[in-house]
Amino acid sequence: MKQAAKKAGVAPSTVRHFIRAEVIAGNQIELPSGRTMRSVDKQSLTEIAILAKGCVTLDKAAKQLGLPKARVRDLIADGILKPLVSRMHGNAAAWLIPKQQVQALVFAGTETMHSPPTINVRCILKYWHLRDGEFITLVRALLGNQLKPVGKTVERVPLGNIQLDEQQTWQWLAEMRNASGYSISVDEARKRLGLKQQVVYDLVRLGLLTTIQDHLPGRRVTQASLDEFQATYISLAEYAKSVKRAPRWLLQTLPVQPVSGPLIDRSRQYFFRRSDLYGELNGNGASLIHTSSPKETE
Incomplete structure (x- = not known):
């Protein structure tokens, strides 16, 4: 086997790993001394050289x-890259990955009429704090043309360096997480609700916005919790905007009491239960939203 490796121009370990992975045929003979002799057919020498040359x-x-080695291992574990030799084959010290498979993760750009803000995959990995499996989902979205690199069609760019439409990619990620039932941070919930951070922390503290504790750090908010909150409560500011009235005037004249607010529990904003507010107005005070009001501001 050592002679075969030398003639093929590769390391003996490469030949050994090719045999273990059953890429080439090998022979084994037990000598009278108890030692084991391994050999390969001479006709395999050319095949060994070609295989080794076609791998990285x-x-x-x-x-x-343009990726960290850990992310390449993720691609291997998921089967996107299929090495001829890997540590799954007899604890190989080296990995041999077909170049053709690596080239399949080099993408041509898609030209656009405008120039949107972009972000490359390496920055997404560094700053977006992807969860388990999301990197692979991103790669499969690229392979399936759900996401398309931004750039010139004549240029081919490796996976880690491709530029993606930042807003489009973030929206795709949010929709994917929602569909999968993933939890989000309180700060992400704040953005979706369009509220200030302290307001949302008050809602969490008061139990109006339900949170959970999963395997991720900090309190987390599920999409179901967000939907339930929005269906149950409405802020004074949002209601005032919908009826085009001054919030302070509404607070003084509405026939129902808020469930939360500065004078109730020292929270930053007033919130009403939708069923109380709309039920009362529909039953007793529907004309209230049509009356004129003094021009006041909070």
């Missing part, structure tokens, strides 16, 4: 793709 190591694959 894990380090080279990571550099060519």
